[in-house]
Amino acid sequence: MNIADLRDEWDLVVVGGGITGAGILLNASRMGLKALLVERNDFASGTSSRSSKLVHGGLRYLKEGRLYLTYISVRERERLIREAKGLVEPIGFMTPVYGNRSPGRLSLEAGLRIYDFMSHRRDHKFYGQNEFSMRVPGVKQENLLGGFYFRDAQVDDARLVLRVIKEALLSGGCAINYAGVTEISRNARGDVAGVVIQESETGETKQILTRAVINATGSWAEKIHPSPDQSLHLRPLKGSHLVFPGWAFPFPEGITFFHPADRRPIFIIPWEGAVIYGTTDVDHKNDISLEPVISNEEISYLMDGLNAFFPSLEISINDALSSYAGIRPVLSRKQLAPSKESREHVVWINRGLVTITGGKLTTFRKLAADALKAAMPFLPQAQPVKDEETFKSIPENIIDDRISPLLLRRLTGRYGEGAKEILKDSEADDLSFIPGTTTVWAEIRYAAKHEAIRHLEDLLLRRVRIGLITPGGGKEHLGRIRKLCAPVLPWDEGKWDAEINMYLEKWRRAHSVA
Ligand SMILES: Cc1cc2nc3c(=O)[nH]c(=O)nc-3n(C[C@H](O)[C@H](O)[C@H](O)COP(=O)(O)OP(=O)(O)OC[C@H]3O[C@@H](n4cnc5c(N)ncnc54)[C@H](O)[C@@H]3O)c2cc1C
Structure with missing residues (x-):
């Protein structure tokens, strides 16, 4: 589709085609709104294709006392496992416990119990040293007491975005890639009156009329809507992963361990036949409009962690297939250590412009609901909808004996x-x-x-x-x-x-x- 083919007037324009914008478009379309999503690059080309691909509560957030975020995330995880079979799938994780390192067995057990309590299922188990070592071959033996199994879920993040956008299209929404918003126009009273959209490659522009705009541009949100709170700003934090071939890691499940340098949890995750390994969490010093890439320091940090816990596997950086890096949309007030910054989202409202940024892939439905709630005064046409299944386009009765x-x-x-x-x-x-x-x-x-x-x-x-x-x-x-x-x-x-x-x-x- 070209921007010239777009109608001139919309109830709502959603800016940004990552998971947040996709979720908003879906809800808005189901509310009967004429909703348009514009993405200046490709759909999911921002952070939403560069995550660790976990749909998870986040044990780390529990440790930091962020109970509500963990609770919402665990509930969303369970719901997405139910509703998006084949896209969001459960995955088991093993995590080693050492006598001379924290966290110890008791604190992990406490965290996993709370995790289970939130999901209403018992899904963790402690294995002694021998059994743990059999399940996790190559794990460092010195001071190993054993380790825990627990369950989370994983996804193909970019495909989740595409699937949500497709559901929105089926409900009457419209989405266009390679078209960005360059200007938000306002009337004499200062209320939003429209946007200017620019085709990213030809430079062609089009004026669109709308009374409501939701800015879902993640790490780029302040370019459209500067923070109304002088002491709270987006802090671009880069996270990078290495991707290894499946044969490099002889485990069927995911592994998480705490990096010896800073005690951050690091994940080894079987994914799509390969294994993704990460992530880092560092200030991104480069221009955020440029493609983020893994640095040599990040590679050293990741390889040091791997060699500390799996020395006998002798995995080298030369075994890696690829790398990818993404920028987290993290709101910062006090410039804490990167991993201590909150992953909660914020909503800002300014006369027809609603900005939503922060949050996680896992909680996209909650972000969409909060953004639309804030936009409601500017959307008198919206029809209330029930809390429906996210994915309705589910083919039935497919029988094909050529495939498993x-x-x-x-x-x-x-x-x-x-x-x-x-x-x-x-x-x-x-x-x-x-x-x-x-x-x-x-x-x-x-x-x-x-x-x-x-x-x-x-x-x-x-x-x-x-x-x-x-x-x-x-x-x-x-x-x-x-x-x-x-x-x-x-x-x-x-x-x-x-x-x-x-x-x-x-x-x-x-x-x-x-
Ligand atoms: C390393 C890393 C690991 C992560 N792991 C996890 C995880 O395992 N689980 C989890 O739940 N979360 C995870 N997250 C967080 C999660 O990926 C993000 O919270 C989420 O993807 C943000 O989605 P978004 O739609 O808000 O932003 P984005 O995906 O960045 O989308 C914003 C979009 O807006 C577009 N845009 C910008 N300006 C304009 C404009 N003017 N006009 C039109 N379009 C514009 C951009 O091109 C971009 O595509 C991780 C993040 C990182 C960086």
Whole structure:
């Protein structure tokens, strides 16, 4: 879609196509509002494709006494596991306990009990040294007392954004990528009257009329709406991950341990056939409009932690497939140590402009509800809605003996009704897995055809994630991908060549670990 095709007047414009904006668009559309979401780059290209991919309560927040945030997050986790099977899935974690390190067995046990209490299920267990070591081969033995198992959940963050946007479109919403808001216009009284939207690549602009704008631009929120509280500002905190091939870590479950340098919890998480390992938490000193990348210091910090707890695995940075970095939208008042800063969200209101920033991927439904509640005085057309299921587009009665129940679950979770078309259009070979991953080739063609792909990186870094989880950004697969997608993308040979070069250059700059 082009901005010229957009209608001139909307009830609500949502700025930002990350998980927060997507959740707001969904709720607004279900309230019967004519709602438009604009994203200046690709959907989920901000922080929402760069998280640790956990839908979790966050034991760390519990330790910091943030009981309400943990409670809401645990409740949301349980709900999303129920409603988004195949997209949000439970994952077990093991965490070692050492006699000479904190946290000790008692404090972990207390935290896990509260965690269980919040979710109304008993889901943790302590294993003694022998059994723990069998389940977590290679873990450092010195002073090891054993360790805990507990359960959380994981997601493909960028696909969650896409799935929520698709649900919104089915409820009458509209979303456009590569179009940013450059100006918020106000009438003589100072009330919001509209926005100017600019096509990111052509520079073409369009004036849109609206009385309500929700600014869901995450780390960039203050560019549109400076904080009304002089002592509270967004503090860009960078978090980076390394991605390793699945074979590098011989554990079926996730692992979390406390980094020896600063006692922060670090995660090793099986994901999409690979393993993601992170994260860091450091002040981001560069311009936030530039692509964030992992630094050498962050790589050293992560590798030091790994080698301290898993020395015998002898994993080296040369084993890593890729890296990615994101900027947390964290509100700071006192400039505490980065990991001590609150992950709660804020809502600011200014005569038709509502800003929501902060929070977590896990709590996106709560952020959406709070933003719309604040915007309600400017939305007299809104119809009240019940607390409905988030995902309604769930295909039923699919029987296809070419694929396993697990793959069917994946496709329906990630693509909703689109799973039917993926299966209908696919030869058996298209339903085979891309080596080393849990992605099948047919997903790529489906995304290219239906998911607003402007550039190759949209497809390989966000609609599917093979740019992160295969060697060299999936370089060796580009020929097959081109053949698969050429019939469904309006690109001539020259455009394909340029896209491949651009993608590989971007991958080298932002995702390689060289
Ligand atoms: C390293 C790391 C790990 C994390 N791990 C987890 C986790 O495991 N679980 C969890 O729950 N949370 C996690 N989080 C937090 C979570 O990722 C973020 O809270 C969430 O993604 C923020 O979403 P958002 O939509 O508010 O922001 P974003 O995803 O950044 O979206 C904002 C969007 O606004 C767009 N934009 C900016 N300006 C404009 C404009 N003028 N016009 C149009 N568009 C504009 C940007 O391009 C961007 O796409 C993590 C964060 C980081 C950095």
